[in-house]
Structures are given as structure tokens and as C-alpha cells.
Amino acid sequence: MIRFGVIGTNWITDRFIDGASKVDTFKLSAVYSRTDEKAIEFAGKYQVEATFTDIEAFANSDKFDAVYIASPTALHSEHAITCMNGGKHVIVEKPFASNEQEVLQMIETAKKNEVVLMEAMKTTHVPNFKLIKDSLEKIGPVRRYVANFCQYSSRYDKYKEGVVMNAFKPELSNGSLMDIGVYCLYPMVDLFGVPTSVKATAYMLESGVDGEGTVTVDYPELNGVAMFSKITNSSLPSEIQGEKGSIVIGKFSDMEDVTIVYKDGTEEKLDAEQEENTMYYEAKSFIETIENKEKENRINTWEHSLETMRILDQARKEINLTFPADQK
Structure with a gap:
């Protein structure tokens, strides 16, 4: 199983979980939110016990292997880099980051930690x-x-x-x-x-x-x-x-x-x-990239995100x- 944590507790995270749950090796294991109340409420919908409000503690937790990031765009880079430095594989909602400089920093962090980094562009x-x-x-x-x-x-x-x-x-x-x-x-x-x-x-x-x-x-x-x-x-x-x-x-x-x-x-x-929830396909591809021990998704490449x-x-x-x- 690939154990997932999620950052963000809005509808798009629910949608991702719904799509990813159709992949046999997906398991939701942890939830991060800025407040205990939101983290616990969201985790309760999926019978998940591990909740976090500290991003460093979340990133360094042994409760999960990969993370789906759906925080506001301005936080994508910070959250992705923190999680990758914690050894986690990362799929980040589009747009990937705020600007080119942030994307370059994210890619360098992925290379340094030898983890998967992918933009969640489902199309x-x-x-x-x-x-x-x-x-x-x-x-x-x-x-x-x-x-x-x-x-x-x-x-x-x-x-x-x-x-x-x-x-x-x-x-x-x-x-x-x-x-x-x-x-x-x-x-x-x-x-x-x-x-x-x-x-x-x-x-x-x-x-x-x-x-x-x-x-x-x-x-x-x-x-x-x-x-x-x-x-x-x-x-x-x-x-x-x-x-x-x-x-x-x-x-x-x-x-x-x-x-x-x-x-x-x-x-x-x-x-x-096609599946009605088309986020299934990005989740499946991301999980397969991890399982195949590849460091970069073959479709949503770093170069595509950068360009x-x-x-x-x-x-x-x-x-x-x-x-x-x-x-x-």
C-alpha cells in the first residue's frame, strides 16, 4: 500500500481521495490542516486517526509515504519542499507554484531527496x-x-x-x-x-x-x-x-x-x-510512478510544469x- 497524507480540507481534496480510492494500493493515513478542528473533522469522514497542524511534524511523520497538496497556490512550494525534505513523495495541485523560481527549487529538492514530484494536472x-x-x-x-x-x-x-x-x-x-x-x-x-x-x-x-x-x-x-x-x-x-x-x-x-x-x-x-471522476487517472499515474521506483512522472514531467x-x-x-x- 502507498499511504497518503493530504494537505487541504476542501472539496478538491475530497475529489482526489474519491478518485485515488479506486486505485487498489491507495490508503489515506494522515490529514494536515491549520486548525485542529478542521483536521479532525476532515479526518473523521475517512476514519483517519493521524491529524496534524504543524507542517514540520506532518512532513517528518512515519504515518504516510506520499502527500497530496491542495493548499493555496502561494503555499504549494513551501509545503512541497518541506514534505520532500521529510522524504515524502509529492503530488501538487495545479498550478504547480507561484512562479518559475519556486518550481526550480521544488525540482532541485525532489532530486536531492530522490522522491517523486508531480503536478496534479489531470487533463x-x-x-x-x-x-x-x-x-x-x-x-x-x-x-x-x-x-x-x-x-x-x-x-x-x-x-x-x-x-x-x-x-x-x-x-x-x-x-x-x-x-x-x-x-x-x-x-x-x-x-x-x-x-x-x-x-x-x-x-x-x-x-x-x-x-x-x-x-x-x-x-x-x-x-x-x-x-x-x-x-x-x-x-x-x-x-x-x-x-x-x-x-x-x-x-x-x-x-x-x-x-x-x-x-x-x-x-x-x-x-x-473514462471514469466519471477523472482525478483517478492522475492519482493512478502518480502511484505507479512511486511503485515503479521512477523519480519523475512520464506524462506530467518536470519540464512540462516548468515550461x-x-x-x-x-x-x-x-x-x-x-x-x-x-x-x-
């Missing part, structure tokens, strides 16, 4: 993403990548009432680009590599983060567009356009409802069987979005 692990990747030659050469992920945040209602929730706080390295835009950009890096240029625009909120925005990139033979928002919804699909046809993607974050539309109008459905963060950094520079974490 690149789902079966339909592999089908998309394998189908690019059917529509190629690819000339345009359009990723659209606009999801109105319930926390925005509170924001408009004057209550700034974590999702809209620059001190936590949050905002639309970091929370939602990363879903559009990471798969692009996986599919096409590093762009030659990055431009960005955004609607900035008074709290200091972006509510919605667009990133445009150039490659030698194609252009990319990423549209993302936490203050609007969109019913438009995403699309990878090639000279022979297009791959149309209904729900980008899970790569659901995928169809190739060829130049002559004929269609081909790309429909692999994606460099795009996020450049996009933030374009829209004048800075975080306190950038000054460290």
Missing part, C-alpha cells in the same frame, strides 16, 4: 487526451490551437458583495489565469512544446488579480489561443484546427465530448471509456499581475 492523463494526441496526424498539419475554459465562480458573487474570497486574493497567488488558464496552457505544452512568443490581455479586478483573460502564443507553424474566466461562463467548445480537419472538444478540463470534423464534413467520434509556469509568468508580466511570492 493530460485522461484516456481521451491520448486519443487526441494520437489523432493529430489525421488533421495535420495543425495550424491553430484554441482552448476555452470559462467557469463562473460562486465566490465571485461574494466578491461583488464586498467579501474577497481566497480565489481572488493576490497574496495567495490566485486569479483566473492561475486557477483556470493553466488548464488551457499545460496540455498545449504537452502537445506542441514551447511557444516562441507569449502575449496576454485580461480584465483586472480591484482585489489585484485577473477575473478573466486571454493568452495568445506563437509557434513556428501554428498559433495558440487560451481563453479563461472566473467571472463568466462559456458554452463554446475548444478546437485544434488542422489543414485536413479539426478536433472539437466539448469539456476541455476532462477532454469530454471529442469529435474530429474532417474537411469534407464527415465526423469521427473520439470516445474512450507552463514560464508561460504563466510571461502572461502575468503582460497584464501587470504580481504576487507577494514574486518578491521572495
Whole structure:
């Protein structure tokens, strides 16, 4: 069994545990939260006895082997490095960290301690993403990548009432680009590599983060567009356009409802069987990386995380979005 600890007690941690529980060798063994009350309450849902409010004690505990980190983005690097120095394998929610410098420090710590470090980007692990990747030659050469992920945040209602929730706080390295835009950009890096240029625009909120925005990139033979928002919804699909046809993607974050539309109008459905909770696939891949005694995940590589963060950094520079974490 791979015994897990978790950092973070919100819905995304419940979702990860639900997905990971479908992996035979997963076992939840410890919970960290800033308060005893939250740690004990969350642990009680899963009949887990070991709870912690001290991050050093948690990281050095012998109760677990690996940790899922879902703390605010501004704490990802600190929590990951502390846990890796405690000998723990680490899977960190996207976005990986606040900036490139933090990612580099995380990678160096993983190398030093010979532990697995992986970004929890589920999209690149789902079966339909592999089908998309394998189908690019059917529509190629690819000339345009359009990723659209606009999801109105319930926390925005509170924001408009004057209550700034974590999702809209620059001190936590949050905002639309970091929370939602990363879903559009990471798969692009996986599919096409590093762009030659990055431009960005955004609607900035008074709290200091972006509510919605667009990133445009150039490659030698194609252009990319990423549209993302936490203050609007969109019913438009995403699309990878090639000279022979297009791959149309209904729900980008899970790569659901995928169809190739060829130049002559004929269609081909790309429909692999997928678990409803697609976080299962990232959990399974992370656990297999540990079991195979590999130090780096073969799909969500350190290079992919690093290159994606460099795009996020450049996009933030374009829209004048800075975080306190950038000054460290």
C-alpha cells in the first residue's frame, strides 16, 4: 500500500481521495490542516486517526509515504519542499507554484531527496487526451490551437458583495489565469512544446488579480489561443484546427465530448471509456510512478510544469499581475 497524507480540507481534496480510492494500493493515513478542528473533522469522514497542524511534524511523520497538496497556490512550494525534505513523495495541485523560481527549487529538492514530484494536472492523463494526441496526424498539419475554459465562480458573487474570497486574493497567488488558464496552457505544452512568443490581455479586478483573460502564443507553424474566466461562463467548445480537419472538444478540463470534423464534413467520434471522476487517472499515474521506483512522472514531467509556469509568468508580466511570492 502507498499511504497518503493530504494537505487541504476542501472539496478538491475530497475529489482526489474519491478518485485515488479506486486505485487498489491507495490508503489515506494522515490529514494536515491549520486548525485542529478542521483536521479532525476532515479526518473523521475517512476514519483517519493521524491529524496534524504543524507542517514540520506532518512532513517528518512515519504515518504516510506520499502527500497530496491542495493548499493555496502561494503555499504549494513551501509545503512541497518541506514534505520532500521529510522524504515524502509529492503530488501538487495545479498550478504547480507561484512562479518559475519556486518550481526550480521544488525540482532541485525532489532530486536531492530522490522522491517523486508531480503536478496534479489531470487533463493530460485522461484516456481521451491520448486519443487526441494520437489523432493529430489525421488533421495535420495543425495550424491553430484554441482552448476555452470559462467557469463562473460562486465566490465571485461574494466578491461583488464586498467579501474577497481566497480565489481572488493576490497574496495567495490566485486569479483566473492561475486557477483556470493553466488548464488551457499545460496540455498545449504537452502537445506542441514551447511557444516562441507569449502575449496576454485580461480584465483586472480591484482585489489585484485577473477575473478573466486571454493568452495568445506563437509557434513556428501554428498559433495558440487560451481563453479563461472566473467571472463568466462559456458554452463554446475548444478546437485544434488542422489543414485536413479539426478536433472539437466539448469539456476541455476532462477532454469530454471529442469529435474530429474532417474537411469534407464527415465526423469521427473520439470516445474512450473514462471514469466519471477523472482525478483517478492522475492519482493512478502518480502511484505507479512511486511503485515503479521512477523519480519523475512520464506524462506530467518536470519540464512540462516548468515550461507552463514560464508561460504563466510571461502572461502575468503582460497584464501587470504580481504576487507577494514574486518578491521572495
